[in-house]
Amino acid sequence: MAHHIDPLLRRLNIASALPGEDVELLQNVRMTVRNLAPGEDLIRAGQVSHFSALVLSGMVCRYNMLGSGARQIMSFHIPGDIPDLQSLFLERMDHTVCALGPASMGLMPHEDLERVFRRSFNLASLMWRETLIDAAIFRQWIANIGGRPALSAMAHLFCEMISRARAVGLVGSDNSYRLALTQQDIGDALGLSIVHVNRTIRKLREMGCISWEPGLLTVLNWDALREAGDFDPAYLHTKAG
Amino acid sequence: MAHHIDPLLRRLNIASALPGEDVELLQNVRMTVRNLAPGEDLIRAGQVSHFSALVLSGMVCRYNMLGSGARQIMSFHIPGDIPDLQSLFLERMDHTVCALGPASMGLMPHEDLERVFRRSFNLASLMWRETLIDAAIFRQWIANIGGRPALSAMAHLFCEMISRARAVGLVGSDNSYRLALTQQDIGDALGLSIVHVNRTIRKLREMGCISWEPGLLTVLNWDALREAGDFDPAYLHTKAG
DNA sequence: CGCCCTATTGAGGGCCCTCAAAGCTAGTGG
DNA sequence: CCACTAGCTTTGAGGGCCCTCAATAGGGCG
Structure with missing residues (x-):
């Protein structure tokens, strides 16, 4: 049966087959769908976030405005990504999340995510791993922009x-x-x-x-x-x- | 009593007071001290790691060699940092960790760390948070190098x-x-x-x-x-x- | 003392920037 | 059906930031 959490399951299953109880835990995470117009911000730097968002369709990016007025984009995200998973433990946003074209996001309450991770170390470590890959991509962008x-x-x-x-x-x-x-x-x-x-x-x-x-x-x-x-x-x- | 894990405790206590049982859990993590000469690599890109290293003294950096022969440094680390905590879930290193001056590192087996995180979600989330701050710093470096x-x-x-x-x-x-x-x-x-x-x-x-x-x-x-x-x-x- | 690494300064050049203007496409409304 | 607008793309010209090459000075160590 199709389920709102499917894009995330597909993504995590690439790394390891999920046991049924983990799938069930994830499916019980509440999700609110929010559609973004091109260029619309999902959440802005400085704000406090109470949810993390799964990209369902479209593309989003994370950026910061610099003192010079330039916009520095720090990542692009495609369906299956959770661009602001870090807001689960870093309450205040240090950057803005923005839709590039029309995009659809699934908002998951931090409350629900934390409950899931507390119950399943397996899921917690898989999602932790996703944030670590996120960081690995940042490292490569540094190498890319700085060195090439x-x-x-x-x-x-x-x-x-x-x-x-x-x-x-x-x-x-x-x-x-x-x-x-x-x-x-x-x-x-x-x-x-x-x-x-x-x-x-x-x-x-x-x-x-x-x-x-x-x-x-x-x-x-x-x-x-x-x-x-x-x-x-x-x-x-x-x-x- | 002084303890090998103290630099880490000091670091984590900045964020939140640790309960006694968490302190005890951490103190039971085995630690091997390794002293690095200036310029010596702790672990290289491509290798599989079975430990994570706490910086005890000195400075280390993470870098990658580019095709052009240039060395791109992606982060600097000071005492209290754990530069390769990500190797806990990303087995193969995608970059090299290197001492800048003489440095002293405390090597902690992944086995021990995982056991601690499995027992204490509090400690797991605190350390997860540290890796998220690590990523936030990477984002700022991107903005810094790319936009300024x-x-x-x-x-x-x-x-x-x-x-x-x-x-x-x-x-x-x-x-x-x-x-x-x-x-x-x-x-x-x-x-x-x-x-x-x-x-x-x-x-x-x-x-x-x-x-x-x-x-x-x-x-x-x-x-x-x-x-x-x-x-x-x-x-x-x-x-x- | 001599060696090696690092720091410092000069000169010339290339990558990429800013300013400027024109073409293209899509959406809107008459 | 077409004028009109707005945003993106494309191309030209000139300039500045930062690079490479080169050479000298300084400092730690065997």
């Missing part, structure tokens, strides 16, 4: 998004993915101007690595893209690699 | 290190801290060349913000440094701020 030139950084970003989307079955057989990002979004993530993002995408296209229409990324030559991005998927810690 | 110019990024880094060191009582009354970093280390962390690091430090000195002798950072004008770095300590999630 624009072309390489963008190739790495595309490799990561395709790999994560493939792990939850969202990449078509033609290696395409509906990446609902504007060039401005990519720039805000990589610390590049929109002008330079545009020129860099063009270069990746000219290299035959990708094709890019607004909202649709297709990988034409995976090996070339991986090499350009110096990409090693080990940090994603998926069984498949 | 060199002068501002360096000021922010200094603000963060001083704030974290102060939280565990390592900053003198003269606002100085033994920051065992070379200019090369700072450059590898911020994605700057050593030449530009040198010029940027000089500028911060000329602005009257800091004094810098190799291995000793002193903050002369906290407000000016904070403003230059666009620094807001909220993301460190310490009670004191």
Whole structure:
């Protein structure tokens, strides 16, 4: 039977088969669906949160506004992710969660999540592990932004998004993915101007690595893209690699 | 009575007073002390780890080597930190842990830690929280490297290190801290060349913000440094701020 | 004393930024 | 059906931040 918690189950089952009692515990977590318009914030930096949100459809990002007025995006999230799971133990948000296109989120009360984790160390450690992978991805973004030139950084970003989307079955057989990002979004993530993002995408296209229409990324030559991005998927810690 | 786990207790007690049974549980965690020479790796990317290490003295960092041959440092750690706590659930390391000066580490078997967390949800959630703060710091580094110019990024880094060191009582009354970093280390962390690091430090000195002798950072004008770095300590999630 | 690592300073160049303007697409309303 | 608007994309030109190359000075240690 279809259940609101299914995207999360699919995600966790990638790592390990869940015992029936754990599945049941999770299914008893209450969930309120909230639909977000493009650009709408789910929760803002400085606010206190009493729920964590599972991405059901669409894409969201986490960002901070800098003193200069620039928006720094720190992560992108796809269905199955829980972008603000950290708010379970860090009450006050240190960043904002925002929809990129239209997105649907499942809000789960902290109260329910804590009850589940208290009863099942297995589930707690699986979710803890998810937050640790989250952190591993942050580490790679640091390496990406700090250590690689624009072309390489963008190739790495595309490799990561395709790999994560493939792990939850969202990449078509033609290696395409509906990446609902504007060039401005990519720039805000990589610390590049929109002008330079545009020129860099063009270069990746000219290299035959990708094709890019607004909202649709297709990988034409995976090996070339991986090499350009110096990409090693080990940090994603998926069984498949 | 002094105990090998004391630095960790001091750290956790900042967040919440620990009940006696939790203290006892922690004190029963076995610990092997390992002394590291400057530049020595504790554990390398790709290896499987069976322990997590508490920093007892000195400084360590986490880094990755990029395809270009550059070293990207992703975090600095001071006494009381557990840089590789994530290895408890992510068996294979996706980065290397390395001593910056001489450092002393307390190695705790994963087996023991898991037993403690299984018995005390309170301790598990406290340590989970620590890994979430770790991730929050990564997010800020992304914002710092991606969105701020060199002068501002360096000021922010200094603000963060001083704030974290102060939280565990390592900053003198003269606002100085033994920051065992070379200019090369700072450059590898911020994605700057050593030449530009040198010029940027000089500028911060000329602005009257800091004094810098190799291995000793002193903050002369906290407000000016904070403003230059666009620094807001909220993301460190310490009670004191 | 000599070696090695780190810090410091100069000069020239490249990556990426800012400013500016035009084309494209989708949605809206007449 | 088409004008109109708004947002995103694309391209050009010039400039600044930061890089690389190079060389000298300083400091700890065998």
